[in-house]
Amino acid sequence: MERSEFNNGLRAGLSIAIGYFPVALTFGLLAKTTGLSLFEATAMSIFVFAGAAQYISLSLITAGVDPFLIVMNTFIVNIRHFLMTASLNEKMQPAPKPVKAAYAFGVTDETFSVIATSKQEKVSSGHAFGVIVIAYGSWVVFTALGHVIGANLPLFLQAAMSIALYALFIALLVPSMEGNRKVVLLASVAAILHCIFYYTELLSTGWAILASTLLSSVLIELLYVKYGRALIPVIEKEES
Amino acid sequence: MGPTYWWMLFGMALVTYIPRMIPLTILDGKKLPPLVTGILSNIPYAVLGALIFPAVFYVQEGNIFFGLIGAVTAFLIAIFGFGLMTVVLGTIGVLAIYSLFM
Structure with a gap:
């Protein structure tokens, strides 16, 4: 080590x-x-x-x-x-x-x-x-x-x-959010989903965190795969 | 608490460790399709969103403003580029003052 x-x-x-x-x-x-x-x-x-x-x-x-x-x-x-x-x-x-x-x-x-x-x-x-x-x-x-x-x-x-x-x-979260729309989307969508699960009492806390994290990660990824570069002009600069 | 407690503790330790261990060992070395790795790399940011909301509103029972003030304070300190520790200690400081006078 x-x-x-x-x-x-x-x-x-x-x-x-x-x-x-x-x-x-x-x-x-x-x-x-x-x-x-x-x-x-x-x-x-x-x-x-x-x-x-x-x-x-x-x-x-x-x-x-x-x-x-x-x-x-x-x-x-x-x-x-x-x-x-x-x-x-x-x-x-x-x-x-x-x-x-x-x-x-x-x-x-x-x-x-x-x-x-x-x-x-x-x-x-x-x-x-x-x-x-x-x-x-x-x-x-x-x-x-x-x-x-x-x-x-x-x-x-x-x-x-x-x-x-x-x-x-x-x-x-905040430093990763700056200039990176994907991170903002990922966190916001997961937060909104968790709020929905929480207030509708649809899922218990453990499952709710799991489901909202997974749903957000999958949805945003599919969105980016489908619409690709049009959505991510700022991020590309960050990643290079 | 007695022996039941220790059995329960053993069970809790086991079911906590297994989901942490399997992906790093048993699933390690498996080539994953790009879509899956894309999704996996999204998880840190998504999970932070889900961990913060809505729980941050309920850090103090019956007083949503307590958590709200804390979240806004942390956000403001972080957006000005201060490090993790400054954010944590600064937020605690602001809420300590708030708790002292409320």
């Missing part, structure tokens, strides 16, 4: 680590109020490493839902990562399967977005490991810390920190 690649990854992942801080802290705090011990709460962050699914599992545990259904729910919420790792595979430099199987564990919405929107043509395994290690470390450490001290944090700060992940998503 190239040392400098790994270090670059750590630097790229630092914003995730900071974004995870409030989310993991809140998770630790909620886990405590749900009745999980420090050990149990931290173990979930160590072995599952999936923010949304972990939050949902807490509310399901509180509601006394059958553990098997909680596992099923986790699967549905996280199946979107299948799309992400399939997409990521196109972006990654070739590497032995065990190496890929190892960093696959750390592919979350956030690590994926940072790696996949990287300026590099192809991303090295070392870079991916860097991004993942710092994000994962933050997630685990601050889950534990949240369990220990979370409740002592001032309320206004707890509230403000709940925006962190969305701010991170917006920060990832």
